[in-house]
Amino acid sequence: MPVYRYILRRLALTIPLLFGITLMAFIISHTVPADPVTANLGQKAMSDPAIVAAFRAEWGLDKPLPQQYLIYLSNLLRGDLGRSIKSRRPVLEDLRAFLPATMELATASIVFGAALGLILGLASALWRNSWLDHGVRVFSLFGVSVPVFWLALLALFFFYARLGWAVGPGRLDVGLEPPPPVTGLLTVDAFLARDWAVLRNALAHLLLPAVVLGAYTTGLITRVTRSAMLEVLSQDYIRTARAKGLPTRTTLTRHALRNALIPVVTVIGFSYGNLLAGTVLIENIFAWPGIGQYAYRASTSLDFPAIMGVSMVIALIFIVTNLVVDVLYFVLDPRLRAS
Amino acid sequence: MSSPSLALPQGPEPILRPQPGRWAILGRFLQQNPLATLGVILFTAWILISLLAPFIAPYAPLEQDIVNRLQGPSERHWFGTDQLGRDVFSRVLYGGRLSLPAGVMVVIVAGIIGTAVGALAGFVGGWFDELAMRATEVFLAFPTIILAMAVAAALGPSLVNAIVAMVVVWWPNYARVVRSLVLGVKSQEFVEAARALGVPDGRILWRTVLPNCLAPAVVLATIDLGNAILVFAGLSFLGLGPEPSTPEWGRMVADGIAYFDQWWMAAFPGLAIFTVVIAFNFLGDGIRDALDPRLRK
Secondary structure (H helix, E strand, C coil), X not given: CCHHHHHHHHHHHHHHHHHHHHHHHHHHHHCXXXXXHHXXXXXXXXXXXXXXXXXXXXXXXXXXXXXXXXXXXXXHHCCCCCECCCCCCEHHHHXXXXXXXXXXXXXXXXXXXXXXXXXXXXXHHHCCCCHHHXXXXXXXXXXXXXXXXXXXXXXXXXXXXXXXXXXXXXXXXXXXXXXXXXCCCXXXXXXXXXXXXXXXXXXXXXXXXXXXXXXXXXXXXXXXXXXXXXXHHCCHHHHHHHHCCCCHHHHHHHHHHXXXXXXXXXXXHHHHHHHHHHHHHHCXXXXXXXXXXXXXXXXXXXCHHHHHHHHHHHHHHHHHHHHHHHHHHHHHCHHHHHC | CCCHHHCCCCCCCCCCCCCCCHXXXXXXXXXXXXXXXXXXXXXXXXXXXXXXXXXXXCCCCCCCXXXXXXXXXXXXXXXXXXXXXXXXXXXXXXXXXXXXXXXXXXXXXXXXXXHHHHHHHHHHCHHHHHHHHHHHHHHHCCCHHHHHHHHHHHHCCCHHHHHHHHHHHHHHHHHXXXXXXXXXXXXXXXXXXXXXXXXXXXXXXXXXXXXXXXXXXXXXXXXXXXXXXXXXXXXXXCCCCCCCCCCCHHHHHHHHHCCCCCCHHHHHHHHHHHHHHHHHHHXXXXXXXXXXXXXXX
């Protein structure tokens, strides 16, 4: 099957999924005990019957549920995710303001987690049952067991407050002027503005939160890489490669690694969405102005429209990354193309 | 069976070897997996601590002592005191009484729902299978913590609602696993034999197919417990779990953020979460190794 046909087929499969997600968001926000009117309007607005009536009309809350869903859907398609109770602004506007910081953090995390996880997983598989392997396995189990919000506090306490090795919370030092916004990603914007001091500082601020957030992913990728590599190394074609006298190096890189990478790529793609979600648990601690902190504040103050907005956006990114990964997978694995 | 022609052919005498008992198998498993042993020890310790908390905790978990608030670890308060002068050590000991049952509840209820849906989908097939699997895909399209957060927020923050929210998020995993197990078992000869004998479908599913899928599902649930406890702590950290004063680990860590310099307030409850979760992961890792012959040493 040619790649474009595969992409088209996967896209076609994504459409019902998108409907499913909106339906789920609709059910959660409309049929649960929390009344969407009280959830969306503040105390003041609630006491004004005109506002309540206008809100009901806008979201069609007086109509039967299926019709409400259609109205909800058409509001969504116009980018109307409702209004945040806390910020009093449209949720979409808030998300647009907060998303770049989170994307920057999650991307730094996935780069760190994938690089370290691959190296550790490969070393662990190649020197199987050595002390290195045992050490790596324990380390990877630590990674998938540690509560990330706790690790964030500990890291900040030791590396910033006590040892002074890391810079403090936030995206930049207080005195620094942020670069003119182009992408919203400080590192990229600083690079575009050729502002090396800001770039260095932004990277320094990324380091600690990215490593902390990436702990789970690092552990996961290490484990998947190790088991994928062990699985591949036990295959007949590796024995054949060795038997015909290929240098170990060539066998490992050309035959083993390429095949072992396939499941790893899936996990990396799937992890990106989880990293975006994981920011909910740490951004508040690192004073990182992203959707994670936005969602954290929303959840502690029960700002329901904001929570739903964040969930929808993260689910969307999750689906898109999985789509991209599936296509990559298809390109990487000739066996899939043949069938 | 009276007809001699239907008698089973007599094979060679079975070799009589004493079958190792359950405990012997368990003993050998633990011996070969030091990490799994450590996991079992940690896990057992936490169960004992949770059961005995009222007897071994030096203070009541809600007992306030404002004069001695925010004290560092000392002989009187091993883990220090919090912003209301409550003993952190006692609160940590009590925390297991919430987190462990919460995790177990989530896994059991989600396991039952997931098994029911997955088994029916795999066994019946057709449009029900299609519908059920598309539904699980929608659930799995949300990252766990985000969907749990949305559901918990919609239901309102409380211990029970946090568990309900997690069940809503958790069952699709089990549905998918059990479905694929059922599909595997369904095509086996003994199922065909039962069908040929005229056993009704419901009975085949209940008596023949399901028992053969249960063991892997239970193993999965055990391994999954650590994860459930971790996510529960996360929800609680977000303020979507039990009410503020409850001695719950995630909540206690959240309280500690505001008292950054009083590191003991967050450090010890977090350590409790970590040790419980890693106990299950050590154990799960050992089980996975033991079950996968390719990875056997």
